[in-house]
Amino acid sequence: RDVATSEGEARDLPVLFPTLQLSTDNAAMIAAAGLRQLRAGARASLDLKALPTLPIETGSTP
Numbered sequence: 001r002d003v004a005t006s007e008g009e010a011r012d013l014p015v016l017f018p019t020l021q022l023s024t025d026n027a028a029m030i031a032a033a034g035l036r037q038l039r040a041g042a043r044a045s046l047d048l049k050a051l052p053t054l055p056i057e058t059g060s061t062p
Contacts, residue, residue: 001017
């Protein structure tokens with residue numbers, strides 16, 4: 001964070017970071033997105049394949 005902030009200042013570019021509480025674990029973000037899908041009634045079959053580059057979009061289901 002310090003290096004990125006310094007580099008941004010040197011280039012007159014804004015550098016923004018989420019709070020540390022929100023940037024500690026990608027699994028938490030994935031779980032939150034999954035919970036939202038689950039509550040919306042989305043379900044997938046047991047033969048679902050992992051797609052690591054699949055974008056998370058509102059209302060999308062695999």
